[in-house]
Amino acid sequence: MKxxxxxxxxxxxxxxxxxxxxxxxxxxxxxxxxQSLVPMMAMRFARPSLLIDINRLDELKQVSEDGETIRFGACTRQRDIEFNAALNITAPLVKKALNWVGHSQTRNRGTIGGSLSFADPSAELPLAAQVMGATMHLQSASQGVRSVNANEFFLGPMYTAIAETECLVAIDFPIWSGAKVGTAFTEVSMRKGDFAIASAACQIQVDAKGLVKRITFGVGGVNGAPMAFPRLAEQLVGKVLTPQLAQEVANEAVKECDPGSDTHNTAQFRKSLAATLLARVLVEALENAMGNQ
Ligand SMILES: Cc1cc2nc3c(=O)[nH]c(=O)nc-3n(C[C@H](O)[C@H](O)[C@H](O)COP(=O)(O)OP(=O)(O)OC[C@H]3O[C@@H](n4cnc5c(N)ncnc54)[C@H](O)[C@@H]3O)c2cc1C
Structure with missing residues (x-):
């Protein structure tokens, strides 16, 4: 269709x-x-009477940091993030999430802000934003700028806190400084580059003895919006994260998920897959942290 x-x-x-x-x-x-809007228009799921093209606005493509936060202009292309080596330190989970996003062709054009605004429940960048507690800055002509945390931004499948007169202008991710910070991201999809059936992400920092100093984790594809589990994360602080504990926490976490069934996967399969993936990223992030000075 056209x-x-x-x-x-x-x-x-x-x-x-x-x-x-x-x-x-x-x-x-x-x-x-x-990369999302044009296919939606071609299938006539979206029928805007006017397109306002923001993808050439350099003022929306700046990446900056102040030591505590890294700020991405909303129109920063996914490919530019992928090839920015400094972000391995300041935004490692975003980098790892991008390894799973679409194809090089889609990442050449797709923007971080477009992915967050589109808010597909299986998309990787929204999961990274939810897990890291990113802050979205929204601007309109009449109301100026307001800031919304990820946990109040993703409201449901393809549904966010962006009002119809607002543009997402920038996204702040907290920087975890110090030694022994580790991250992991994984997912299962039908084919490489497809949206995930389920995905999981974790960032952790441990002390010299390997005890959890801070940790955040979440899952995608198993709810209307990506989910993080701050209450369960808090309970891990000060503990040794063994594989058995990781699996227990993951099993507990997915009890909060409410995925639907579709022609490919039952709800029960998605939940059990999410638990397996979450336990895996908890252990992998820990291993990654132990190897990082
Ligand atoms: C073949 C294919 C495979 C893909 N696979 C994946 C995948 O595995 N994982 C994944 O996450 N994505 C995937 N995508 C989608 C891709 O990552 C898109 O880049 C992304 O979803 C949207 O980004 P965009 O910049 O292209 O946004 P657009 O398509 O331009 O816009 C998407 C929506 O967001 C709105 N929007 C865009 N920018 C803003 C803004 N700054 N403020 C407010 N609203 C805004 C638009 O109005 C529109 O409603 C795939 C796409 C294709 C074509």
């Missing part, structure tokens, strides 16, 4: 994009990399 007829504006700057968005309202859609 997309329904639409108008197109290439924004010269953010103010112009926000002004047009406010003027036209829900009939308009921002387009960034187009």
């Amino acid at each position: 997309a329904a007829i639409f108008d197109y504006v290439r924004a010269e700057n953010l103010d112009q994009a926000l002004g047009v968005l406010e003027e036209v309202g829900s009939d308009a859609k921002l387009i960034a990399g187009g």
Whole structure:
């Protein structure tokens, strides 16, 4: 199928994009990399009357850090993150998540902000954002900027806290400094590059004795939105994370998940897969941390 007829504006700057968005309202859609929106339009699941193109706005492509936080402009291309070696230290989970996102062709065009805004429940970058407690900065012409934490941003399948007059302009991820920080990300999909049936991510920091100093973890594909488990994570602080404890925690975590069944996978299979993947990333992140000085 082909997309329904639409108008197109290439924004010269953010103010112009926000002004047009406010003027036209829900009939308009921002387009960034187009890797999700264009297929949705071609299948006529989306029929915007106007596309506002923000993907050339350099002001939305800056990556900066202040020692505690790394900020990604929303239109930073996934490929630019993938090839930024400094991010192995400052945003290792984002880097590892990207290894699983689509194909090099889609990552060449797709943006971090587009993936977070699209909010597919199986997408990898939303899971990394949820696990790391990222902060999304949303801007509109009339209301200015407001900031929303990931746990209040992802509201359901393809449903976020972004209002129809708002643009996601930047995303902050906390930087975990110090020694012995480790990360792991894994998933199972039908084919490499497909969206995950279930995915899991973990970031951990341990002390010199190998005891957990801080840890965060979560799963994707098993709920309407990616899930993190801060209460269970807190219970691991000060403990040795053995494989057995990792499996127990993972089993406990997936009790909170409520996946649907589809033609490929039953809900029970997704939950059991998520538990296996979560236990695996807990152990892998620990091993990774022990190897990092
Ligand atoms: C073959 C194929 C395989 C893929 N596989 C995967 C995969 O395995 N994992 C995965 O996560 N993704 C996958 N994707 C999707 C890809 O990662 C997209 O890049 C991403 O989902 C959307 O990013 P985008 O920049 O292309 O956004 P667009 O497609 O331009 O926009 C997506 C939606 O977000 C909105 N939007 C975009 N930017 C903003 C903003 N700054 N503020 C507010 N709203 C905004 C748009 O209005 C639109 O509704 C795949 C895509 C293809 C075509």
